[in-house]
Amino acid sequence: MARQNATSPRWLNAAEMKAWRRYIVASRRLLEALDLDLAHHELSMADYEILAQLSDAPERRMRMSELADVAMLSRSRLSHRMKVMEKAGWVKREACPIDKRGYFAVMTAKGWKAIVAAAPDHVESVRSRFVDHLSKGDQAALAEIFERVSDSLREDLKDK
Numbered sequence: 001m002a003r004q005n006a007t008s009p010r011w012l013n014a015a016e017m018k019a020w021r022r023y024i025v026a027s028r029r030l031l032e033a034l035d036l037d038l039a040h041h042e043l044s045m046a047d048y049e050i051l052a053q054l055s056d057a058p059e060r061r062m063r064m065s066e067l068a069d070v071a072m073l074s075r076s077r078l079s080h081r082m083k084v085m086e087k088a089g090w091v092k093r094e095a096c097p098i099d100k101r102g103y104f105a106v107m108t109a110k111g112w113k114a115i116v117a118a119a120p121d122h123v124e125s126v127r128s129r130f131v132d133h134l135s136k137g138d139q140a141a142l143a144e145i146f147e148r149v150s151d152s153l154r155e156d157l158k159d160k
Helices: 014-039 043-054 063-072 075-090 107-129 136-158
Strands: 061-063 091-095 103-107
Touching: 014 043, 014 107, 043 061, 043 063, 043 075, 043 091, 043 103, 043 107, 061 063, 063 075, 063 103, 075 091, 075 107, 103 107
Parallel strands: none
Antiparallel strands: 061 103, 091 103
């Protein structure tokens, strides 16, 4: 949403600031905890998300540009993670035969084993650290709220 008057910010009132700060603190703490919970699998949340996206993709492969978009990573961050993950043997890159500049990210058998091993612990972590603290109504409200925020952000990015 564009600012109406660039010289006069619309400051947050006390209730808005409380909601914003609580969201920021909780989301950072949650992601940190989920990262720590994956550490004994030698995976980060970014690694897990990449492997999860690839595990759901046809033939466990996806264009790098598409993977960056769905995993919410910049292309340079994805490229860095891919190097680390290739070294671990979880993924490999394959040149796109149609587009000589494009590459596919492909999950290896070792990557499949890594996500299969980590998934039960990760799901339990998500459940105990997040889902179990929400009622069914909370879950529906959060889903609706963040869909609305996400849609708005997507529209803002299209306009730029």
